[in-house]
Each structure stands twice: as C-alpha cells, then as structure tokens.
Amino acid sequence: MSATILVVDDDPVQRRLLDAMLKRFGYEVLTAEGGDQALALLGDESQHIDCLVLDLVMPGRDGMAVLAALRERGIATPVIVQTANGSIETVVSAMRAGAVDFVVKPVGAERLQVSLNNALKLGALEHEIRYMKRRSAGQLGFRDLASKSPDMSRVVQLAERAAKSNIPVLVEGESGVGKEVLARAIQGSSDRRGKPFVTVNCGAIPHNLVESILFGHEKGAFTGATERHVGKFVEANGGTLFLDEVGELPLDAQVKLLRAIQEGEVDPVGGKKSVRVDIRIVSATNKSLLDQVKRGEFREDLYYRLNVFPITLPPLRQRREDIADLARGFLARFAAEEGKKLRGISTETLGLLGRYDWPGNVRQLENAMFRAVVLADGDELSIAEFPQIAAQMEGFDVRIPPAPPPIAGELREDTPPRIVQVPVRDPNALDLVAGSDMRSLDELEREIIKFALAHYRGHMSEISRKLGIGRSTLYRKLKDYGLIEGESDTAGADAA
Numbered sequence: 001m002s003a004t005i006l007v008v009d010d011d012p013v014q015r016r017l018l019d020a021m022l023k024r025f026g027y028e029v030l031t032a033e034g035g036d037q038a039l040a041l042l043g044d045e046s047q048h049i050d051c052l053v054l055d056l057v058m059p060g061r062d063g064m065a066v067l068a069a070l071r072e073r074g075i076a077t078p079v080i081v082q083t084a085n086g087s088i089e090t091v092v093s094a095m096r097a098g099a100v101d102f103v104v105k106p107v108g109a110e111r112l113q114v115s116l117n118n119a120l121k122l123g124a125l126e127h128e129i130r131y132m133k134r135r136s137a138g139q140l141g142f143r144d145l146a147s148k149s150p151d152m153s154r155v156v157q158l159a160e161r162a163a164k165s166n167i168p169v170l171v172e173g174e175s176g177v178g179k180e181v182l183a184r185a186i187q188g189s190s191d192r193r194g195k196p197f198v199t200v201n202c203g204a205i206p207h208n209l210v211e212s213i214l215f216g217h218e219k220g221a222f223t224g225a226t227e228r229h230v231g232k233f234v235e236a237n238g239g240t241l242f243l244d245e246v247g248e249l250p251l252d253a254q255v256k257l258l259r260a261i262q263e264g265e266v267d268p269v270g271g272k273k274s275v276r277v278d279i280r281i282v283s284a285t286n287k288s289l290l291d292q293v294k295r296g297e298f299r300e301d302l303y304y305r306l307n308v309f310p311i312t313l314p315p316l317r318q319r320r321e322d323i324a325d326l327a328r329g330f331l332a333r334f335a336a337e338e339g340k341k342l343r344g345i346s347t348e349t350l351g352l353l354g355r356y357d358w359p360g361n362v363r364q365l366e367n368a369m370f371r372a373v374v375l376a377d378g379d380e381l382s383i384a385e386f387p388q389i390a391a392q393m394e395g396f397d398v399r400i401p402p403a404p405p406p407i408a409g410e411l412r413e414d415t416p417p418r419i420v421q422v423p424v425r426d427p428n429a430l431d432l433v434a435g436s437d438m439r440s441l442d443e444l445e446r447e448i449i450k451f452a453l454a455h456y457r458g459h460m461s462e463i464s465r466k467l468g469i470g471r472s473t474l475y476r477k478l479k480d481y482g483l484i485e486g487e488s489d490t491a492g493a494d495a496a
Helices: 014-026 033-045 065-071 087-095 108-134 151-165 178-189 207-215 251-263 289-294 300-306 320-338 347-355 361-373 387-392 441-455 460-467 471-480 487-494
Strands: 005-010 026-033 051-055 078-081 099-104 169-172 197-201 240-244 280-285 310-312 396-400 416-419
Touching: 014 026, 014 051, 026 033, 033 051, 051 065, 051 108, 065 087, 065 108, 078 108, 078 197, 078 361, 087 099, 099 108, 099 289, 099 320, 108 460, 151 178, 151 310, 151 320, 178 197, 178 240, 178 280, 197 320, 197 441, 251 289, 251 300, 251 320, 289 300, 347 387, 347 471, 396 471, 441 471
Parallel strands: 005 026, 005 051, 051 078, 078 099, 169 280, 169 310, 197 240, 240 280
Antiparallel strands: 396 416
C-alpha cells in the first residue's frame, strides 16, 4: 500500500483538486475541512498518516494552530503548508512552527510531487532515528510498530494487553518477521520500561555451555572457568529475558529452565546457594512447540509454562500493506549511513516489492534495501537495483543489452545485466484492426492519449513531452476525445 496523505483545507474545490492530483501520484488520500477534524484523524491510532498538506488560512483552528498542537502532542508527521500568501514572513513562521516545506496556491503537480518525496523521505529518516534511540534505551513502544495491516493491528492489540501484566509471552512466527522487535515493544510499554532487555539465542549456545550461559558459574567451577560469570538470568534481573528460538534448547537444559521460571531463582554452576531473580520471560520460536512436544523433543510441562499468552506474528506476505512503509524506512536509514542522496523509490519498484512473497520476511526486505542503496547510481531506486527479486517475478526478466562496438586500442569490461519489465500479456496492447478494417487515425490517437494518461498518472507535462505535443494541444485533444469534460476539468488539469 502507498503512503497516506491528509489534505486539510476549508475550500472544497482545493480539497477536490488536491485529492485528484495525489491519487494520480498513487497515494492514498484523506481529507479534512478544518484543523480540529485533522487533529482528530491524527490522534486516531487506526489511521496511519504519512504526511500532511495543510492550509494555513482557515476559520476556527488555522494552520499555525494545528502546527502548534502537533508539537504539543509530540506528533512527528511531516507537514507541507500551503497558502495564497507566499510572503517571507509567512514562510519563516511556518518553518519555525515545524513545517518541512512550503508551497503557494495553486501548486503545480511536479512541485507538489517533489515536496512530498522530500517530506516522506525526511519523515522516514526521523522515524528510523527515533526507533533506534528508543530501542537502545529500552523504551520501544507500540507506536513504533505502526501498521496498516489488520492482522498486525490485532497482534499489537494482544501485545498491549500482555504488556499490562507480568504474564509469560510466547511469540510465534517465521524467521525474520520481527519477534524480537515485538518483545522489545512489550517491555517498552510495561512497568519494566528502561530496564535490562537481555536476548539469548538458544539455538546458538553449545549444549555443554547452556547452563553456564543462562545461570552463570563461579570461578574454577570447571576447566576454563577463570572468572566468575553471573549468567543471563541475573543480567536481566528487574527487566526482561528474551529466549529466542527456545525450541532449540536441549532436554536437560529445559529441566533447569523450568525450575528457574517456577521458583524465580537460579543455581550458578559451582555455586553454594541459589540467586533470586525478578524477570519477565518472553520466548520466541519459528517452529511449532506443540509438534515438538508430541515428538518428545520439548518438555510438555515447560511448554505450558511458556505458552501462557501466545502471540503469532504474520509473515510479511500476509501484510503487504506495510511493505512500502518498511522499504522507505530502510531506504532512509541506509542512504544516511552510506552517504547516498536518494529521494525515494519509483512507483514501479514499489509495485515489484509489493508483489514479491518475501520468504525471509522483514529481515530479507531490510537486506534487499541495503544492497539496493549500495548499487544505486541515480537519485531514485529502480527495478534495476533488485535483480534477484525481479528475476523471480512473472512479468520481469534479466536481459543483457547488446555490447557496444569496441574502441580500437581500448579494453572494455562486460556490460552488467539490466533489469527490464517484460509484460507476459500486455492488456494495453494497441489493436490496429477493428473487425476486417483498419481503425482510423483519430481512434488510434485517442487510445494512445488514454494510455499515456494512465501510464504517466495524469502528469500533463510528462505526457505532452513524451507524445511530442504542446500542453494546450494536449488539453484540446483531451476535450475533443471526451477524456475530460467542460472547462472546470480543464482548469483542474492546468493546475496539475
């Protein structure tokens, strides 16, 4: 799903024009007649709004009052302000109040598109910075998991209830879906916020060291124990212990884990007395623990001790609505890390990413975006930066363009493959014949213009440039062929 833009303007004509323009760009659009209605939409957690286009001059709560309210409530949604008054004083006041850009009415389509791309890029980068700061401070919350997916919204609702108590949680889901992120959000929304969050990858611990790593050991307890080690349970005291891939624990370690959870105390290897701990247990697995219990690979009593509050995270292919937002966030972070000036992701590329099934889930998407940022040469990510994904999708192919003739006395490296979209069956193919007769030139011209309108999403300057005709000629032909109606629509097209 594409980004959602909220248009706030008291003028119904301006709202309608902006709504049509933004939808041609491929955005989801919400509208509000005034500042109070806009703030109500922004405060609704079921609405995920990526950017505001805000009119400054409105009756009641005007644009400046809305900007002040956003700052007071800690809402960091990027805002583009627009007004008929483009004075320097107005621009400075709006920017100081928190706006990220300023446009003057009537705004052109290309100017608004550039402004939106910049605002969304800035919003994604700020979100990533806030996310990483809160994660490192143990204060990650459910607002950081904002999602447009109904399945993910239900997961967040369950996790919010679990966060209000100390109940053991078992997070189930495929590898890479973000089980640890959900566990951190549960802690960050509980009374253990800011306390230690200790992660243990149970599948990566050597079997002979499980007890020592989990419960600690005294100096000299065994060969190689040259120092005292407190163990992960004691490290997490007062906070949360996250047992990742808990199904990988050996059976003998499961017995000791069960006792530690039941009694709230651990026995370090070589220690003379037990150590009391106050921790919250959150476990995670990418397997079915119940199936492991049936096969005798996991203790039934430990299963029921851990599986008190199960939460299943959906794979990324079941919440495709979030792919675009995740991709923009990763793009902002990696572009900043790599020093690349990338303004966004092309619409065709977002379509490709949204259609792919992502067997590695969010982790795979993150790695794919990292690779794409490193590969990128232009200012926008295109399909060419995702060759492995494009090669697996129907309608896309990897082609090697013909090699240019070599220059005498100069060595030439092989040209790398270029990704091109190849329609398997093009529904927009132009039919030259109608029945047994050729179609007229007027009919063919109408079909070409109609196709260009859809292909370039109503960007009139782009259409006229690609078709090789002037804008006034294009508008006249649109009206002659019935593709727009009346003078009002022509005016709207001019504004676009």
